[in-house]
Amino acid sequence: MEVSLDLFSRQGYEAVSMAKVAKGVEISKGNLYNYFESKEQMLSEIVLNAVEEIYRDFDSNHDGEISHEEFLKFIDDVFVNMQQNRKFWKLVFSLLLQPNMLEIVEEKLSGLSKDIFGLFYTYFNKENPKDPVTEMVFFSSLLKGTMMQYVFAPESFDIDKLKHKIKLYYSNHCHQK
Amino acid sequence: MEVSLDLFSRQGYEAVSMAKVAKGVEISKGNLYNYFESKEQMLSEIVLNAVEEIYRDFDSNHDGEISHEEFLKFIDDVFVNMQQNRKFWKLVFSLLLQPNMLEIVEEKLSGLSKDIFGLFYTYFNKENPKDPVTEMVFFSSLLKGTMMQYVFAPESFDIDKLKHKIKLYYSNHCHQK
Amino acid sequence: MEVSLDLFSRQGYEAVSMAKVAKGVEISKGNLYNYFESKEQMLSEIVLNAVEEIYRDFDSNHDGEISHEEFLKFIDDVFVNMQQNRKFWKLVFSLLLQPNMLEIVEEKLSGLSKDIFGLFYTYFNKENPKDPVTEMVFFSSLLKGTMMQYVFAPESFDIDKLKHKIKLYYSNHCHQK
Amino acid sequence: MEVSLDLFSRQGYEAVSMAKVAKGVEISKGNLYNYFESKEQMLSEIVLNAVEEIYRDFDSNHDGEISHEEFLKFIDDVFVNMQQNRKFWKLVFSLLLQPNMLEIVEEKLSGLSKDIFGLFYTYFNKENPKDPVTEMVFFSSLLKGTMMQYVFAPESFDIDKLKHKIKLYYSNHCHQK
DNA sequence: TATGAATGAGAGTTCATTCAT
DNA sequence: AATGAATGAACTCTCATTCAT
Numbered sequence: 001m002e003v004s005l006d007l008f009s010r011q012g013y014e015a016v017s018m019a020k021v022a023k024g025v026e027i028s029k030g031n032l033y034n035y036f037e038s039k040e041q042m043l044s045e046i047v048l049n050a051v052e053e054i055y056r057d058f059d060s061n062h063d064g065e066i067s068h069e070e071f072l073k074f075i076d077d078v079f080v081n082m083q084q085n086r087k088f089w090k091l092v093f094s095l096l097l098q099p100n101m102l103e104i105v106e107e108k109l110s111g112l113s114k115d116i117f118g119l120f121y122t123y124f125n126k127e128n129p130k131d132p133v134t135e136m137v138f139f140s141s142l143l144k145g146t147m148m149q150y151v152f153a154p155e156s157f158d159i160d161k162l163k164h165k166i167k168l169y170y171s172n173h174c175h176q177k
Numbered sequence: 178m179e180v181s182l183d184l185f186s187r188q189g190y191e192a193v194s195m196a197k198v199a200k201g202v203e204i205s206k207g208n209l210y211n212y213f214e215s216k217e218q219m220l221s222e223i224v225l226n227a228v229e230e231i232y233r234d235f236d237s238n239h240d241g242e243i244s245h246e247e248f249l250k251f252i253d254d255v256f257v258n259m260q261q262n263r264k265f266w267k268l269v270f271s272l273l274l275q276p277n278m279l280e281i282v283e284e285k286l287s288g289l290s291k292d293i294f295g296l297f298y299t300y301f302n303k304e305n306p307k308d309p310v311t312e313m314v315f316f317s318s319l320l321k322g323t324m325m326q327y328v329f330a331p332e333s334f335d336i337d338k339l340k341h342k343i344k345l346y347y348s349n350h351c352h353q354k
Numbered sequence: 355m356e357v358s359l360d361l362f363s364r365q366g367y368e369a370v371s372m373a374k375v376a377k378g379v380e381i382s383k384g385n386l387y388n389y390f391e392s393k394e395q396m397l398s399e400i401v402l403n404a405v406e407e408i409y410r411d412f413d414s415n416h417d418g419e420i421s422h423e424e425f426l427k428f429i430d431d432v433f434v435n436m437q438q439n440r441k442f443w444k445l446v447f448s449l450l451l452q453p454n455m456l457e458i459v460e461e462k463l464s465g466l467s468k469d470i471f472g473l474f475y476t477y478f479n480k481e482n483p484k485d486p487v488t489e490m491v492f493f494s495s496l497l498k499g500t501m502m503q504y505v506f507a508p509e510s511f512d513i514d515k516l517k518h519k520i521k522l523y524y525s526n527h528c529h530q531k
Numbered sequence: 532m533e534v535s536l537d538l539f540s541r542q543g544y545e546a547v548s549m550a551k552v553a554k555g556v557e558i559s560k561g562n563l564y565n566y567f568e569s570k571e572q573m574l575s576e577i578v579l580n581a582v583e584e585i586y587r588d589f590d591s592n593h594d595g596e597i598s599h600e601e602f603l604k605f606i607d608d609v610f611v612n613m614q615q616n617r618k619f620w621k622l623v624f625s626l627l628l629q630p631n632m633l634e635i636v637e638e639k640l641s642g643l644s645k646d647i648f649g650l651f652y653t654y655f656n657k658e659n660p661k662d663p664v665t666e667m668v669f670f671s672s673l674l675k676g677t678m679m680q681y682v683f684a685p686e687s688f689d690i691d692k693l694k695h696k697i698k699l700y701y702s703n704h705c706h707q708k
Numbered sequence: 709t710a711t712g713a714a715t716g717a718g719a720g721t722t723c724a725t726t727c728a729t
Numbered sequence: 730a731a732t733g734a735a736t737g738a739a740c741t742c743t744c745a746t747t748c749a750t
Contacts, residue, residue, distance in 0.1 A: 099187055
């Protein structure tokens with residue numbers, strides 16, 4: 001499954017045939033179907049796996065109300081996760097932006113997204129009660145854009161400086177005006 | 178070609194067979210090849226077309242140095258263009274995030290990106306001489322994230338409010354600290 | 355038609371599409387069908403044309419009985435013709451050796467072959483009455499092999515020396531033993 | 532593979548589609564590609580196979596210098612081989628005379644040709660030191676013409692008589708004058 | 709006479725999936 | 730648990746030919 005994630009992430013889901021996966025894990029094509037019902041189901045499980053891991057990371061730290069420090073910590077976490085699971089995120093983006101994505105995968109991912117950003121609604125609500133939703137959307141855009149840039153061209157910019165700038169932005173509260 | 182853009186944008190380049198395109202424009206598969214040498218070339222031409230249109234929009238307004246007003250105007254333009262060419266941008270994102278993208282398309286797009294963002298380097302250099310590059314990356318992330326969210330789920334948020342917030346951010350200069 | 359012969363000879367009948375021919379003669383594909391009913395018929399006419407020309411060359415010189423000098427002259431003629439119509443012969447060989455050749459073409463060519471070699475039956479009958487048929491076959495093999503080698507790799511040997519050797523062979527009568 | 536050789540030989544490489552081959556061996560088109568990477572590679576393997584067999588036949592008998600008896604034996608061998616592998620030779624001729632032949636096939640065949648005829652250069656050099664090359668070309672033409680006639684119309688002449696005549700020619704040394 | 713848009717059959721090839729062993 | 734031969738549908742692309750203009 002690690003091999004599959006690697007292949008899918010590197011070459012794209014469509015471009016990786018079951019034959020390639022089979023060769024990658026050095027078993028026969030036929031045997032692959034003893035472990036996964038279909039190619040779709042295989043992808044689905046890969047995504048599930050990774051999503052669960054990500055939940056594990058975040059759920060432990062962030063439940064209930066969120067303080068300012070926890071918010072900044074969350075940003076740190078996102079950057080760490082993004083760098084650790086780059087392959088997964090690359091796959092996710094290439095899937096997300098491909099219309100007609102597998103339904104189950106779509107559900108899981110949009111669930112993840114909702115859970116994470118939902119968690120911060122209360123936070124933003126407290127910080128900027130005038131329009132917390134737009135505050136959320138802004139934050140979400142910023143993070144998604146960052147991830148996208150990092151995931152597909154990690155060497156094209158200094159990620160730590162960007163992280164610093166984002167944290168700075170949310171520290172000096174100037175976004176509240 | 179409009180039909181192709183529509184189909185590619187809706188279902189993804191890989192998922193749209195030449196047969197589907199042919200059916201879409203109600204001609205025979207064979208005849209399609211009187212107009213386009215190959216599927217790749219067809220995509221390439223679609224992208225070229227749209228890229229040229231975009232250049233036309235921006236080049237007219239922005240040449241040489243950029244004032245603060247022009248910068249804000251540019252943000253407006255991006256939002257207008259994003260809304261007008263949503264199909265194209267959807268296609269672009271789905272292509273960009275697919276590994277092994279067609280080379281010609283890649284060239285065109287990275288050229289467009291460089292030209293546009295390069296234009297703003299001088300602007301940011303003036304506004305925040307300490308670290309204009311990170312400023313650019315931040316701006317680029319924000320816009321890309323916004324586009325991505327809009328392009329794939331336009332109904333999920335109020336785009337005008339987001340635009341307003343972005344312009345506000347760049348107006349009160351708090352990002353310079 | 356010269357263009358067609360050139361193309362067919364150079365690239366092979368199968369490999370030359372009607373589009374290529376049309377481009378070669380700089381008329382439209384459609385118009386081509388005003389002159390030739392089909393691709394087959396086009397080939398047929400090309401072959402016919404050339405065959406007639408060859409008949410014209412030989413018929414004038416060789417009718418009725420053949421003397422030894424006329425026989426040697428014939429060999430000369432074959433070599434001249436082979437060098438002049440190399441393109442045609444190249445096409446002929448590539449057609450002959452392709453099974454399922456067009457019937458009409460096949461007829462014409464086998465007719466040509468029979469006429470020419472038939473002409474020499476009487477000659478060989480006189481020269482070597484014991485087995486004129488084998489004498490003919492030997493002669494025919496020698497000439498066909500020579501043509502084939504010349505037509506497909508003219509630069510690979512000295513054709514004049516070969517001609518000289520063949521004529522020498524038929525001059526010193528040692529083949530009659 | 533025997534079926535393929537048979538089909539290719541009978542109908543010509545171009546004219547035989549993979550579908551026909553598949554039908555011939557009564558498996559699906561798709562399955563064919565488990566055995567051969569492509570149509571070209573299939574042809575290539577057929578040719579390789581036959582060429583190796585031919586090498587096996589000749590290499591065992593003829594190494595180093597060649598006596599007159601061995602030379603006559605070689606002619607015998609050629610006739611035997613020609614009759615045994617008629618299908619293969621038919622395919623070879625139809626390929627050779629088709630422009631743009633597959634490179635790999637061409638290599639194998641020209642290699643075979645060079646090896647075999649090269650072997651006889653020393654022989655002719657001894658027999659006719661004045662012009663061994665033309666002697667070779669003459670011999671080569673004669674054999675190629677014979678093969679061509681036999682391969683495409685075996686019933687049109689008595690091959691044994693022709694063989695006899697050829698051997699006779701090379702026996703009474705009258706070609707040396 | 710000339711065009712070129714249009715067609716449909718068929719080419720080689722790929723691939724997810726199945727199944728007897 | 731494991732194989733790999735087998736399948737059939739789908740893919741991109743080609744081409745001889747037709748026909749309205």
